[in-house]
Amino acid sequence: QKEVEQDPGPLSVPEGAIVSLNCTYSNSAFQYFMWYRQYSRKGPELLMYTYSSGNKEDGRFTAQVDKSSKYISLxxxxxxxxxxxxxxxxxxxxxxxxxxxxxxxxxxxxxxxx
Amino acid sequence: EADIYQTPRYLVIGTGKKITLECSQTMGHDKMYWYQQDPGMELHLIHYSYGVNSTEKGDLSSESTVSRIRTEHFPLTLESARPSHTSQYLCASTQGDLSGANVLTFGAGSRLTVL
Incomplete structure (x- = not known):
């Protein structure tokens, strides 16, 4: 079983929609959680990072971490x-x-x- | 704009050839990494370095080798390329872990195709 599971999509939405992206994990030792964005033919770039549980907002982006459920969302x-x-x-x-x-x-x- | 550069961006070569993928960063970061990325798969760490003359193998077994003679330069070499080496190779760097995040800056990648 993979330590981190992420729905591969593809996900297609209309402009203006609210998008929810999710990951689950199995390692309870994880404390730092990040989201990277990767455009086609480019390397990943950091969008947001959070430490432990909670929410973090940056403009149109919100990262959520629920350590009790081992679940993170963007x-x-x-x-x-x-x-x-x-x-x-x-x-x-x-x-x-x-x-x-x-x-x-x-x-x-x-x-x-x- | 990321200050980490990879060359070549695209490389198509025949089996048995020796190749070197170059990675340079201008940020003075101590820690550098090589990841392998295949479509629909997670990034796998193949090599990392925490400073000059320090290199370690990552989680994913790889026939490639690396060197770190200068802080800014972290080339990856395949002595004899095979079709199984066909992949995207991403170089990354970070200053350190004092903040705890170990946030990586990535290069644009080198896409290798071995025929």
Missing amino acids: FIRDSQPSDSATYLCAMRGGLSGSARQLTFGSGTQLTVLP
């Missing part, structure tokens, strides 16, 4: 065609040894239709 409000990309969740544990390394989800491909 919400995109008023989605735009420019949001069309693959979204990768990533997470890791503490600061020592292999816990420093990130574990990635397989990515969700999102298309926002004009």
Whole structure:
């Protein structure tokens, strides 16, 4: 079983829709949670990161972490065609040894239709 | 704009050839990484380095090798390429873990096709 599961999609929504992207994980030691966005033929770029449980908002993007359910989400409000990309969740544990390394989800491909 | 550069962006070569994928960063980051990315699959760590003359293998077994002679440069080499090496290779770097996040900056990737 993979440590991080992410619905691969593809997900297609109309412009202006609210998008919900999700990941589940099995390792209770994970403490740092990130969302990366990857455009076609580009490398991933960091969108948001959170530590432990809770919400974090940045413009149209909101990241949620529920450690009790081992579930994280990224919400995109008023989605735009420019949001069309693959979204990768990533997470890791503490600061020592292999816990420093990130574990990635397989990515969700999102298309926002004009 | 990311200050981490990968060359070549695309490479098509025949089986048995030696290839080197270049990665350079201008941010002075100590930690650098190589990931392998296949369609619909998660990124897999194949090599990492925490500083000059320090390299380690990652979670995914790879026949490639790396070197870290200068802080800014982290090339990956395949001595004899095979079709199974066909993949996207992503280089990344970060300054460190003091903030806890280990946020990575990625290059645009090198897409390798071995015929």
